[in-house]
Amino acid sequence: MARDDVTGKPSSAAGGWGALKSVGRHLMGSRAPLSGAQTMLRANQPDGFDCPGCAWGDPEHGSSFEFCENGVKAVAWEATRDRVTPEFFAAHTVTELRGWSDHDLEYQGRLTHPLRYDAATDRYLPVDWDTAFGEIGAALKALPHPDAAEFYTSGRASNEAAFLYQAFVRLFGTNNFPDCSNMCHEASGVALSAAIGIGKGTVLLEDFELADAIFVVGQNPGTNHPRMLADLRRATARGARVVAVNPLKEKGLKRFADPQDKLEMIQGGSRPTSTDFLCPRLGGDMALFRGMAKLVFAAEDRAQAEGRPPVLDHAFIAAHTEGLADWRAEVEATGWSEIEAQSGLSRDEIAHAAGIYMEADRVILTWAMGITQHRHSVATIREMTNLMFLRGNIGRPGAGLCPVRGHSNVQGDRTVGINEKPAAAFLDAMERELGVPMPRAPGHNVLGAIGAMLDGSAKAFVALGGNFARATPDSALIAAAMMRLDLTVNIATKLNHGHLLPGRASYILPCLGRTEIDRNAAGDRQIVSVEDSMGMVHGSGGINLPAAPGLRSEIAIVAGIAAATVGSQVLDWDALAQDHDAIRDMIARVLPDFGDFNTTLRRPRGFRLRNRAAERIWTTPSGRAVFDARPLPEATEWQQAAGQAGTFVLQTFRSHDQYNTTIYGMDDRYRGVFRERRVVFMHPGDIARLGLEPGARVTLRGLHEDGVERVVEGFRLVSHDIPTGCIAGYYPELNALVPHGLFGEQSHTPVSKSVLVRVEAA
Structure with a gap:
């Protein structure tokens, strides 16, 4: 502890x-x-x-x-008041900086000047904005074709910046939009779009105040979204059942001491955030929900035989769904031995969870990357959605589906057009707005961009925020590929490892942060917007002075590159950068669900984008919510590893002192790890079976058979309450073991929660 x-x-x-x-x-x-x-x-x-x-x-x-x-x-x-100035780069070569840790690089402070890489001195040198924009535009126009460029987006970007970015890139001529969502919740979008017609959840925050049961699956809110803990603890306090489903019994999923509760802080108390806990093996969640469905059907049959009220919501199923019979046949054909073996849970444990589901009138099912980063993630989410259909737990107060996104606007970026496979209706609307044709061929997602970099067909990479090189799988391969590019451009607030992999020409363009005032040439304070996990769109305006006088907003930087690359005949980029209201007017014309965007954005809580599935309107081809019938995976990675001495299935996750690839510190307070990140969490029995002791140093070898050797060394074993055969450790340090060639079926998301590895004594 x-x-x-x-x-x-x-x-x-x-x-x-x-x-x-x-x-x-x-x-x-x-x-x-x-x-x-x-x-x-x-x-x-x-x-x-x-x-x-x-x-x-x-x-x-x-x-x-x-x-x-x-x-x-x-x-x-x-x-922070610390600054990374041209003098910093004069003192340090890029080669030297590549040896620094992620934490130490960002700890140096805020970037202050636009920079251009000088290969002769191996240093970044200052460059003025207009020169940088002109050279970047010239390099992009010199590419053999637009599809030779990759345009990455981080979920930090505002709706306005993302919309302008996609407009620029499509005017340039490509749909190459590798995006941070490709590495996290892509499976949610794919599964939900097919099942309910929209790739988003269906609940509002107020629904958590009404639910009788909340299933929290594959997520660790204490580290990743701590404000959720207060909502879970309020739910348990009023008598709701909160079922945590996670391979690790994370502290935030058990109890929470609210720092804003003065009396509780004085008394040293805490309150539960869950009432029940299930610990499936990695990749075993689909089997868990298959078992729950099997028990729900059995209870329905008994109720009918005994003349009791039905367990299923037959009215909802008849009026709103299709495909139940095929799915039920698949459920009935799945044996209990297969369910128990794959989930790692007993029939009694699954029956307990099914009982909670059936006793609750209103159920919320919420999940995160513990579900979405497996080979069969889409199938798992479809199985979870199937279960929710059975009792009509979608489209009414206190019930629904809730994928919890990571970065603050990763959902909004996708809403406003950051999508490598845009809908035809969106492209039609863009063509009406701009009066010119849009590219129609599907572009690259993250794995597509990686493949293009590795085979040499990608020549340029532009990043609107983020740390692509450290967030992606196969870190060493990606780093080498990026340094072979003709052009790399990074729009950022702080220095990170992705900036230290320069192509033949490379630029770092420093931007304003979310907390900083953005004024246009007339001195007017500008605001931007973001969309949260519940589809609420909020306004955001900075309040601090910029970190440096010459900083520009993400919007202004995108506009500057766009003007230099595609010209201003179709869009007046400078005018849009000077007036964010004009960008929002354009968004509302292209996406009518934004309505009177500039008016509603300025309401105290913003507004909710229309969610038709929450209204029980299903924008699927059939106009109905769709049950999905497919078998369980033939074998999860855990089942493949079972019986092989020294072989485990690895999941990567965050420490408590990081957010995505940003490392704030070296401690993981909730898991009892301090001043260290090169650790592997393992069941004490597994440590003993290896003939080792907690604290021993080990080497981990990836077992993906593609001819690439993947090895990390010098990691310390930490004894932890985790299912046998499963291990865990931090990214980005362990991303080197995640193969880019192994990804989720239909989602193409890296399988960062199910990596086969061998553990050896160092």
């Missing part, structure tokens, strides 16, 4: 004094403690900025404390 950072005693809950101490440490560490604290008071407020952390919804933009430990880290990290 991890110690409490304040008392030194074991802690059993997330939050509490440890969270408050962490908040204080990060505010002080920003070198701007007073301004950092004042900044946090304007997070998620009507006249402030939207938190740049996670995409969990806000109950209202009115509480002075509607933020969490993660939000403080993100804001303090951005609001």
Whole structure:
């Protein structure tokens, strides 16, 4: 059990004094403690900025404390007074900086000047904005064809920046949009689009106040979206059942001490965030839900035979769905021995979960990357959705589906057009708006972009935020491929490893952060918008002075590159950069669901985009919600590893002191790991079977048979409560073991939660 950072005693809950101490440490560490604290008071407020952390919804933009430990880290990290100036690059070569850790690179502070790589000195040198834009535009126009360029987007980008970006790239002539969503929730979008006609969840935050049961599957809110913990604990306090389904019994999934509850903090108390816990093996979730469905059907048969009220919602099924008979046949054909072997759970455990589901009138099912990063992720989400159809748990208050996104606007970027396979209706609307044809051929997602880099057909890479090289699988291969490109461009607030893999020409373009004031030439303060996991669109306006006088917004940088590349005959890029309202007017014309965008955005809580599935309107080909019938996987990675000495299935995840690839510190408070990241979490029995002791150093070898050797060395074994045969460790350090050639069926998402590896004594 991890110690409490304040008392030194074991802690059993997330939050509490440890969270408050962490908040204080990060505010002080920003070198701007007073301004950092004042900044946090304007997070998620009507006249402030939207938190740049996670995409969990806000109950209202009115509480002075509607933020969490993660939000403080993100804001303090951005609001630091440290600066990475041209003098910094004069003192350090790119080769030297590549040897620095992820944490140390970003800890240096905010980028201040546009930079161009000079191969002769192996350094980045300052360049003026107009020269940078002109040279980038010339390099893009010199490519053999538009599809030779890859245009990456991070979920940090605003709706306005993302919309302008996709307009520029499509005017350039390609749909190559590798996007951070390709690496996380792509399976959710694919599965839900097929099942209910929209690739988003169906609930609002208020639905968590009404649900009788909430299934929290494959996610760790204590680390990834801490504000969710308060909603889960309120649910348990009013008597709802909260069922946590996760291979690791993470602290946030058990108890939470609310740092905003003064009495609780004084008394040292905490309250439960779940009432029940299931620990399936990695990849075993589909089998769990198949078993639950099998029990629901059996209960329905008994109810009919005994003349009792039905278990199924026959009215919903008849009026709104298709395909039940085929799926039920598949469920009946699946034996209990297969279900138990694949899930790693007993029939009794599955029956307990099924009983909770059947006893609840209103159920929410929420999930994250523990579900979406497997080979059979789409099938698993379809199975989960099938179960929710049985009792009509979609499209009514207190019930529904809730994929929890990661970065603050990853969902919004997709909504406004960052999509390598855009819908024909969207392209039609863009053509009506711009008066010119749009490219129609599907472009590259992340894995497509990686393949193009590796085979040499990709020549240029432009990144609107993010750290592509560290977020992707097969880190070493990707790094080498990026350095063979003709052009790399990174729009960023801080230095990261992706910037240190320059192509023949390479630029770093520093931008304003979410917390900083963006004024146009007339001096007017501009705002942007983001969309959270519940489809709520919020306004965001910075309140701090820019980190450096010459910084430009992401929108202005995109506009500058676009003008230099495709010209301003179709769109007046400079005018759009000067007036974000004009961009929103354009978005609303292309996407009518945004309505009177500029008016509704300025409401205190923003507005919700229309969600037809939440209204029980299914925009599927048949106009109905669709049951999906398919067998369980023939064998999960755990089943492939079973019986092979020293072979395990690995999942990568975040430490508590990081967000995506940003490493805030070296501690993982909730898992009891301090000042270290090169660790592997393993069941104590598995450690003993290897003939090792906790703390031993090991080597991990990837077992994907494609001729590529994947090895990481010097990782320390940490004894942990995790199913036997399963191990876990942090990304990006372990991304080197994730093969880019193994990905989710239909989703093409890297299988970062099911990697076969061999563990050997170092």
